Amino acid sequence: xxxxxxxxxxxxxxxxxIILYVTEKITRTKTSKLRLFIAATIGSLYTLVVFFxxxxxxxxxxIKFSISVLMIxxxxxxxKFNLFLKQLSAFYLTSFVFAGTVIGxxxxxxxxxxxxxxxxxNSKELIKFLTLGIGLAIILIRNIIKNHLIRINKENCLTxxxxxxxxxxxxxxxLIDTGNSLKEPISQKPVIIAEYNALKTILPELVxxxxxxxxxxxxxxxxxxxxxxxxxIKLRLIPFKSLGNDNGILIGFIPDSxxxxxANETKKLTEDIIVAIYNDKLATDEQYNGLLHPEILG
Numbered sequence: 251x252x253x254x255x256x257x258x259x260x261x262x263x264x265x266x267x268i269i270l271y272v273t274e275k276i277t278r279t280k281t282s283k284l285r286l287f288i289a290a291t292i293g294s295l296y297t298l299v300v301f302f303x304x305x306x307x308x309x310x311x312x313i314k315f316s317i318s319v320l321m322i323x324x325x326x327x328x329x330k331f332n333l334f335l336k337q338l339s340a341f342y343l344t345s346f347v348f349a350g351t352v353i354g355x356x357x358x359x360x361x362x363x364x365x366x367x368x369x370x371x372n373s374k375e376l377i378k379f380l381t382l383g384i385g386l387a388i389i390l391i392r393n394i395i396k397n398h399l400i401r402i403n404k405e406n407c408l409t410x411x412x413x414x415x416x417x418x419x420x421x422x423x424x425l426i427d428t429g430n431s432l433k434e435p436i437s438q439k440p441v442i443i444a445e446y447n448a449l450k451t452i453l454p455e456l457v458x459x460x461x462x463x464x465x466x467x468x469x470x471x472x473x474x475x476x477x478x479x480x481x482x483i484k485l486r487l488i489p490f491k492s493l494g495n496d497n498g499i500l501i502g503f504i505p506d507s508x509x510x511x512x513a514n515e516t517k518k519l520t521e522d523i524i525v526a527i528y529n530d531k532l533a534t535d536e537q538y539n540g541l542l543h544p545e546i547l548g
Contacts, residue, residue: 414505414507
C-alpha cells in the first residue's frame with residue numbers, strides 16, 4: 251500500500267481546519283481564516299514524520315500534546331489561561347467526536363463484522379482505555395458545558411450596537427441589562443455603559459489622554475476637561491453607586507447616533523441617549539463590552 255505525502259498533507263489540512271473552525275464556533279473566539287489555515291497546516295506537517303523513521307520519537311504523547319497547544323496558540327492567540335483551557339478542551343472534544351464518528355461510520359458501512367485494527371489485546375487493556383477515555387471525555391464535556399451554561403441565559407440578551415460620534419464609529423457587543431436603571435440625573439435620559447477600550451477610537455484626544463494617564467477623574471479635573479474640550483463633544487457627569495463605591499462619577503457623552511441590531515430590525519437612535527465611559531471590564535469572560543438600558547428598546 252502506497253501513501254502519497256501530498257494527499258496526506260491536504261487531507262489533514264482540511265480536517266484540522268474543520269476541527270479548528272468548530273472549536274472557534276464553540277468557544278465564540280474571534281480569529282481570522284488565515285490564522286486557522288496556518289494552524290491547520292502546522293498540524294498537518296506534523297503527520298509527515300511517518301515518512302521519516304529517524305523521527306519516530308515524535309510520536310510520543312508529549313510531542314503530540316505540544317503540537318495541539320501550538321495549533322491553539324497559532325489559531326486563536328488566547329490572552330488568558332482560562333480561555334486557552336476552554337479552547338484546548340473544545341479542540342480535543344471536537345477531535346474525539348470526529349474520530350468516533352469516523353470509526354462509527356466505518357463499522358456501519360462495512361460488510362464484514364470485524365474489529366480489525368480497533369481491537370485490544372485483552373479485557374484488562376480494554377477496561378484501562380475505556381476508563382481513561384470516558385474519564386477524559388467527562389472532564390472535557392464538563393468544562394465546555396460549564397462555560398456554555400453560563401452563556402445560555404445571556405445569549406438572547408446580547409446584541410450588537412454601533413456608536414457614532416463626529417463621523418467616527420465603533421462597534422460593541424452589549425448586554426440588554428434589565429437591572430441597568432442608570433440615568434443622567436438632570437435630563438433623566440437612559441444611559442448606555444460602555445468600556446473605554448471599546449470607545450477610545452471615537453473619543454477626542456483630550457479625553458483619551460485623561461484615561462490613558464490613569465488620572466483620578468475627580469470633579470475638578472472633569473470640569474477642566476469639559477472647559478478645554480469645548481463643543482467637540484457634549485460631556486455629562488453621571489453619578490452611580492456600586493459595591494464599595496457609593497459616590498462614583500462616570501463621564502458620559504451624547505453620541506450623534508446609536509444603531510441597535512436586533513433579531514428582526516435595526517433601531518437607529520439619534521436623541522435622548524447618553525453613553526457613559528467605564529474604565530474597566532464589564533464582563534470577566536469578555537463576552538460583552540457594553541450595558542444597554544432596557545428603556546432604549548421601547
